[in-house]
Amino acid sequence: MYKTLPQDQLTLLTIKALKEGKKKELQQIMEELQPYDMALIYKDLPEKHQSRFLLQLTIPVLADMIQELDQEDQISTLQKIGKERSGKVLDDMDNDDIASLLENMSHERIQQFLSGMTKEESSIVQDMMNYPPETAGRLMTNRFVWIRDSYSVREAVDKLKTFAEFAETINYLYVVDDKRKVAGVVSYRDLLLADMNQMIKDIMYTRVISIGVETDQEEAARLIERYDFLAIPVVDDEGILKGIITFDDIIDVVIQEANEDIEKLSASGKAIDFDTKSHVAAYRRLPWLILLLFIGLVSGSIIASFEETLSQAVALAFFMPMIAGMTGNTGTQSLAVVVRGLASRDIDMKTVLRLIAREFGVALIIGITCAILIAMIAYVWQGSLILGFVVGASLLLTLIIGTMAGTVIPLILYKLNIDPAVASGPLITTINDILSLLIYFGIASFFIHSII
Amino acid sequence: MYKTLPQDQLTLLTIKALKEGKKKELQQIMEELQPYDMALIYKDLPEKHQSRFLLQLTIPVLADMIQELDQEDQISTLQKIGKERSGKVLDDMDNDDIASLLENMSHERIQQFLSGMTKEESSIVQDMMNYPPETAGRLMTNRFVWIRDSYSVREAVDKLKTFAEFAETINYLYVVDDKRKVAGVVSYRDLLLADMNQMIKDIMYTRVISIGVETDQEEAARLIERYDFLAIPVVDDEGILKGIITFDDIIDVVIQEANEDIEKLSASGKAIDFDTKSHVAAYRRLPWLILLLFIGLVSGSIIASFEETLSQAVALAFFMPMIAGMTGNTGTQSLAVVVRGLASRDIDMKTVLRLIAREFGVALIIGITCAILIAMIAYVWQGSLILGFVVGASLLLTLIIGTMAGTVIPLILYKLNIDPAVASGPLITTINDILSLLIYFGIASFFIHSII
Structure with a gap:
C-alpha cells in the first residue's frame, strides 16, 4: 500500500514513525520501497532524523540504499553510522560502487575507509583501483557465481x-x-x-x-x-x-557518455548538475569562457586590421553577425553528427571518406541556397549589386569551410586518439568565426572600390 | 573459431562459401555469430550474393538478423525473400520491432506487409500501432511468459x-x-x-x-x-x-533520447547519421539555417540602426564578436545543464527557484571576472578608459542576461509542456546575440561623446 503514495507523504509518515518510535511501522514502509525511493526519503529527512533513520536499517538494506546516493551523501552517511557499521556496509556494497566512491579521494582517506572492511573485500577493491578510470576493470563486479x-x-x-x-x-x-x-x-x-x-x-x-x-x-x-x-x-x-x-552499469555508462558529449559540445563544464554550488559551477565554466574571450579578441583584431575597409563601407558590418553565426552553426551541425556517430560505432577509412564527401555535398547545397538568398536580400536592402555579390560569395565559401572544419577536425582528433568532442561546439564556432571574418573582409577589400 | 576473425575476413569466407555452394561451411560460420555480426556481413556482401545468402538462413535466424538492420535495409530484405517467407519472418520478429518498422509507412503499405503474417500476430501488431509513438505501448513486446x-x-x-x-x-x-x-x-x-x-x-x-x-x-x-x-x-x-x-529496448531509448537532445541543442537536424544521403541531410538542416539567416539579419539591422555611433567610433566593432560570442556561449552552457537535468529527473518549484538562483550566482561570478579582464584589455589596447568601461559594463550585463536566458527559457518551455531542447543552442545563441548587441550599442551610444 505504501508504494503508491507520493514521495512527500512517505517522508511525512517516516518522520512520524521516527518521532513516535514506531519501529514496526517504519520497517513496513521500508520493506515496500525500492532502494532508490528510500534514498529519496532519506535525503528529504531533517538532519536530526537522519541518524535515527539510519539506525533502523539493517546492513544489507543500508548498503542498497547508499548505492543510490550521490558521492557526497555516500561519504557523509558512512561517517554518520560509525566505523564498525560502515565497514560492514562497505563489505556488502558492490565493489564497483566502492571503487567509484573512492575514485577522487586521497590515499590516506582511502585507507581509512577500507580499514573497516574485511581483508578479502578490501583487497578486491584495491585491486580494482589499479585499473585506469573508465575501463572495464573499474566497472566490473565480483558479485557473480x-x-x-x-x-x-x-x-x-x-x-x-x-x-x-x-x-x-x-x-x-x-x-x-x-x-x-x-x-x-x-x-x-x-x-x-x-x-x-x-x-x-x-x-x-x-x-x-x-x-x-x-x-x-x-x-x-x-x-x-x-x-x-x-x-x-x-x-x-x-x-x-x-x-x-x-547491464545496469552499462545504462549508467551510456547516460554518462552522452552527458559528457553534451558537456563538451556545449562547453558547459564538467559534471555540473542541479545540485552543484554556484562558485563550483562558475569555476568549472570560467576556463572555457576566458579562452573564448581571447579568441573573440582575435576576431576583433581581424576586424581592426580591416578598419579602413570597414570605415569606408560601414554597411559591411551589418552582415558580419549573420555570416559569423551561420558559419559557426553549420560547423556545429556537422560536429554533432560526427561526434555522435563516432560514439556509436568504429569507423574505417572508407567510412571517413564517404562522410567527408557527404558533408561536402551538404555544404554545397546549403551554401548555394543561402548564398543566393542573402545576395538578393543584400541587394534589395542596400541597393548595391556588388555588396550582394560580396556577401553571397563570402557566405558560400564560409559555409563550405565551416562544414568541412566541423567534419574534419573531430575526425583528425579521433585519429590522434583524442576525444573528438574536445573540439567542442564553441571551439569550432570560434575557429569558424575567425575564418569567416577573414574570408568576408578579404573578399570585401578586393571589391571595396566598387562598393562605395 | 570464426568469431575471433575480423569482419572483412568473415565476409570473404562467406562469399567463398556462397560461390562454391558450401552450405555446411556457411552454416558453421553463421552458427558462431551473433545476429548483429551476421547483419554486418550481410550488408557487406555484393548485391548478387545477398539473395543467395538469405536463402541459406532459417526463419528464426533471419528474424534475428533482420532486427539488427536499419529500417531501409529491413524493408528491402523482406522484399527480397518473397511474401511467403517474409510473412513467417515477421511472425517470428518481436512485435515492437515490427511496429517501429511500420511506423512511417502508408496505410496500404502496412496492410501489404501484415497480410503475410498469421492473423493473431498481425492483430497484435495493429493493436500496438494504435498507441502514440514513443509510448510504453509501442515499445512493449508480447514475447513473455x-x-x-x-x-x-x-x-x-x-x-x-x-x-x-x-x-x-x-x-x-x-x-x-x-x-x-x-x-x-x-x-x-x-x-x-x-x-x-x-x-x-x-x-x-x-x-x-x-x-x-x-x-x-x-x-x-x-x-x-x-x-x-x-x-x-x-x-x-x-x-x-x-x-x-x-532493458535492451531501454538502452536504445536512452541512446535515442540523448541523440535527440544533442540534435536539438546543436540544431544538427533530425536523424542524420553517417549513412544519410547529402540531399536528405541538407534538406533536414536547411530550415534551421535559413531561419538563423533571417535572425542574423535582425542583428545586422540593429547594427545598422547604430550606424552613426559605429561610424563615429569604429573601434566599437572590434569588440562586437567577443561580446556576442561570450553571451551566446554562456547561454548554451546553462541550456545544456538545464536540458540534461530535466531529462534525468522531475523537478518541482523549489528546485527551479534554487536552479535560477544558482545560475544567477554563476553569472555574477563569471560576469565580474570577465568584465574586469576585458575592461583592462580594452583600455591597454585602445588607450581609452571610457571604452574600457563601456566594453566591461556591457559584458557584465550581457553575461548575466545570457545566462538567465539559457536557464529560464528552457524551464518555461518545460512548464508549457514543450520539449525544452527545442530552445536549441543556436536559438539561444541568436537571441543572446541580439540582446548583447542592443545592450552594447545602447551603452556605447550613451557614452559616445566621451569615446571619440
Whole structure:
C-alpha cells in the first residue's frame, strides 16, 4: 500500500514513525520501497532524523540504499553510522560502487575507509583501483557465481543455492575451466529447462564474448547494446575471469557518455548538475569562457586590421553577425553528427571518406541556397549589386569551410586518439568565426572600390 | 573459431562459401555469430550474393538478423525473400520491432506487409500501432511468459518449458490473477531456489512496479535505470497486463533520447547519421539555417540602426564578436545543464527557484571576472578608459542576461509542456546575440561623446 503514495507523504509518515518510535511501522514502509525511493526519503529527512533513520536499517538494506546516493551523501552517511557499521556496509556494497566512491579521494582517506572492511573485500577493491578510470576493470563486479565445466546441473544449482544472495540480479552462471579461463555460460533458464543429471559442459553456450580488463567502458557498452547481453565477462590478458559487467552499469555508462558529449559540445563544464554550488559551477565554466574571450579578441583584431575597409563601407558590418553565426552553426551541425556517430560505432577509412564527401555535398547545397538568398536580400536592402555579390560569395565559401572544419577536425582528433568532442561546439564556432571574418573582409577589400 | 576473425575476413569466407555452394561451411560460420555480426556481413556482401545468402538462413535466424538492420535495409530484405517467407519472418520478429518498422509507412503499405503474417500476430501488431509513438505501448513486446498466481512452482516450470523459445532473454515470469491483472513476479532464480511443490503465490514478489501503456518511453527508461530492473510490465487503465518492456529496448531509448537532445541543442537536424544521403541531410538542416539567416539579419539591422555611433567610433566593432560570442556561449552552457537535468529527473518549484538562483550566482561570478579582464584589455589596447568601461559594463550585463536566458527559457518551455531542447543552442545563441548587441550599442551610444 505504501508504494503508491507520493514521495512527500512517505517522508511525512517516516518522520512520524521516527518521532513516535514506531519501529514496526517504519520497517513496513521500508520493506515496500525500492532502494532508490528510500534514498529519496532519506535525503528529504531533517538532519536530526537522519541518524535515527539510519539506525533502523539493517546492513544489507543500508548498503542498497547508499548505492543510490550521490558521492557526497555516500561519504557523509558512512561517517554518520560509525566505523564498525560502515565497514560492514562497505563489505556488502558492490565493489564497483566502492571503487567509484573512492575514485577522487586521497590515499590516506582511502585507507581509512577500507580499514573497516574485511581483508578479502578490501583487497578486491584495491585491486580494482589499479585499473585506469573508465575501463572495464573499474566497472566490473565480483558479485557473480562461477561454476566449473565439470559440474552437473545439480551441482550448479546447489552452488547457486549456496551463493543465492550473491547472485541477485544477474541470470547467468559463467563456466570456467581448471585455469579459471572462461569456457562458457549457462543461463538460469538453461538450468530450469535441463535435466538435473545433465552435465554443464553439454548444455553451456561456448561462444562467449568477453572483454579485457583495460578496455574502455564505452566498448563494453557497445557490446551490451549490440548483443543485448544482460552481462559481459571481464577477463585479463590470459583469459582468466576477473569479474562481470552488468547491464545496469552499462545504462549508467551510456547516460554518462552522452552527458559528457553534451558537456563538451556545449562547453558547459564538467559534471555540473542541479545540485552543484554556484562558485563550483562558475569555476568549472570560467576556463572555457576566458579562452573564448581571447579568441573573440582575435576576431576583433581581424576586424581592426580591416578598419579602413570597414570605415569606408560601414554597411559591411551589418552582415558580419549573420555570416559569423551561420558559419559557426553549420560547423556545429556537422560536429554533432560526427561526434555522435563516432560514439556509436568504429569507423574505417572508407567510412571517413564517404562522410567527408557527404558533408561536402551538404555544404554545397546549403551554401548555394543561402548564398543566393542573402545576395538578393543584400541587394534589395542596400541597393548595391556588388555588396550582394560580396556577401553571397563570402557566405558560400564560409559555409563550405565551416562544414568541412566541423567534419574534419573531430575526425583528425579521433585519429590522434583524442576525444573528438574536445573540439567542442564553441571551439569550432570560434575557429569558424575567425575564418569567416577573414574570408568576408578579404573578399570585401578586393571589391571595396566598387562598393562605395 | 570464426568469431575471433575480423569482419572483412568473415565476409570473404562467406562469399567463398556462397560461390562454391558450401552450405555446411556457411552454416558453421553463421552458427558462431551473433545476429548483429551476421547483419554486418550481410550488408557487406555484393548485391548478387545477398539473395543467395538469405536463402541459406532459417526463419528464426533471419528474424534475428533482420532486427539488427536499419529500417531501409529491413524493408528491402523482406522484399527480397518473397511474401511467403517474409510473412513467417515477421511472425517470428518481436512485435515492437515490427511496429517501429511500420511506423512511417502508408496505410496500404502496412496492410501489404501484415497480410503475410498469421492473423493473431498481425492483430497484435495493429493493436500496438494504435498507441502514440514513443509510448510504453509501442515499445512493449508480447514475447513473455505469464503464469497464474494459483500455479505451483512445478506448473510454472512446465509452462516455461512449453514456451521456452518464447521467453529467451527475459528472466522473469509475471504472475497474473484471474482478471489478467499483474499480481506479482518471480525470477528464474526464485524458481531454481524454490521447492517444486511450493506455490507461486508464496514465493512471488508482489510489489511490482508497472507502467501504463500510454506513458512516455522516457519514463520507462527512468524506472529501469533507477531500479535496475531487467524488464517492466506494461498495463492498461484497469491494470491488465498487456506486455513487457525489456532493458535492451531501454538502452536504445536512452541512446535515442540523448541523440535527440544533442540534435536539438546543436540544431544538427533530425536523424542524420553517417549513412544519410547529402540531399536528405541538407534538406533536414536547411530550415534551421535559413531561419538563423533571417535572425542574423535582425542583428545586422540593429547594427545598422547604430550606424552613426559605429561610424563615429569604429573601434566599437572590434569588440562586437567577443561580446556576442561570450553571451551566446554562456547561454548554451546553462541550456545544456538545464536540458540534461530535466531529462534525468522531475523537478518541482523549489528546485527551479534554487536552479535560477544558482545560475544567477554563476553569472555574477563569471560576469565580474570577465568584465574586469576585458575592461583592462580594452583600455591597454585602445588607450581609452571610457571604452574600457563601456566594453566591461556591457559584458557584465550581457553575461548575466545570457545566462538567465539559457536557464529560464528552457524551464518555461518545460512548464508549457514543450520539449525544452527545442530552445536549441543556436536559438539561444541568436537571441543572446541580439540582446548583447542592443545592450552594447545602447551603452556605447550613451557614452559616445566621451569615446571619440
